[in-house]
Amino acid sequence: MPQAPRQSVASPDAAPTHARYGAVAFTLALAAIAYLDRVCISTAAPAIKADLHLTDSQMGYVFSVFTFAYALVELPSGWLADRFGPRLMLTRIVLWWSAMTAVTGLAAGFVSLVAIRLLFGLGEAGCFPGIARVYARWIPGNAHGRGFGLAVMVGALGGAITQPLVVAILSVTSWRHTFPIFGMVGVLWSAAWFWWFRDDPHSHRGVNAAELAIIGSEPAKPHAPVPWRRLLGSRNVLALCVMYFGAIYGWYFYLTWLPTYLLKARGFDLKAVGWLAALPLLGIALGVFAGGWLSDMLSQRLGARIGRRLPGLIGLPLAAFAILGAVNTADSMTSALLFALAAGLAALAVSPAWAVCIDIGRLHTGVVTGTMNMFGNFGGALSPLVVGLCLDRWHSYHAPLVTVAGLYLVSAAAWLAIDSSRGLEG
Secondary structure (H helix, E strand, O other): OOOOOOOOOOOOOOOOOOHHHHHHHHHHHHHHHHHHHHHHHHHHHHHHHHHHOOOHHHHHHHHHHHHHHHHHOHHHHHHHHHHHOHHHHHHHHHHHHHHHHHHHOOOOOHHHHHHHHHHHHHHHOOHHHHHHHHHHHHOOHHHHHHHHHHHHHHHHHHHHHHHHHHHHHHOOOOHHHHHHHHHHHHHHHHHHHHHHOOOOHHHOOOOOHHHHHHHOOOOOOOOOOOOHHHHHOOHHHHHHHHHHHHHHHHHHHHHHOHHHHHHHHOOOOHHHHHHHOOHHHHHHHHHHHHHHHHHHHHHHHHOHHHHOOHHHHHHHHHHHHHHHHHHHOOOHHHHHHHHHHHHHHHHOOHHHHHHHHHHHHHHHHHHHHHHHHHHHHHHHHHHHHHHHHHHHHHOOOHHHHHHHHHHHHHHHHHHHHOOOOOOOOO
16 A cells, blocks of 8 residues: 655755665665575585586576576566555565575475475565666656666675675585575565665655655555556567567576586686686676666667667677677686676666666556566576586587577667657556
């Protein structure tokens, strides 16, 4: 239920408060925790495989089942964020995934590990649509690209820090003890979030009239019915789904198989892998921030239609060529660096895509972002499965990585059909 707006008693001439920065800070911490829990299993994968006697294709299923489950309920989770607000929904999501992170350490074999990852994905869905809903209500429209750039950047940095951190923990204890340690972090975040946050900035005691004027959001209204016919028939939404499918297909290689690739195919030791596997996440961090900043700046100068498109139109084709270079070079260090470059270039398209969802979705931001992210994570679910099956059949990473390059080109082409100035409501 929408909260009743609080009548501000501050003078219109009073200096604006800064509660919106607190809301953004909470979402940044949330993004970091989300990637910490996701990346933990990829770094621990060699130890898990050895302990549970899993094949490459079985490990591919373990990676994919989380992402498939996540994608499957992303749209309804986005609708729930629109309907009931991100305060309640994000609290539920983080408590669920924290419990599943901790329980991962209890897996006894392939079946139980797949079941845990399935439940993990079902519970975590809706995290980023919930963040989008926060931004739609709490930050000005001309900062949506930068807002999501910061969120995904901090998430990627959290994942990058996780790589060497997990390696360090594994050097002193079992992988089974690592997951409960990370699970506790989300519980602390949930308690602080539910106490401080309000879905409507008009209902927050720390927001005065001057800050509400900066934010530019109206008091909350009853939830409007979703225009499903317009949503399903929207060329914008279809193009966003195609674009994000290809972009996240490549993204999940870095989150899942890259540590194993560097260890087995390129001959690095585990300590070096902990740092080198973090480089693409650092590249993603820089790419999403740069893409969000560029799309906001270019939209103000060239209009939203062109400004939101350009980062993806430039970055994705260059990322495809960097992937091909990483696969075909004989030098292992050059390969690792090219993967980092490819990740950063492809990430230029990510923040503009989420900004487009807010631009065209408005009251239905959660549903639009959930739809796009659902298809993106279907791509993410397919990616590690393709790698695992190719490794078992051909013992080569070449074929699956060529598909990453090809889908980057498809994603770039999809940007030509995306027009941020055309909203669902016309």
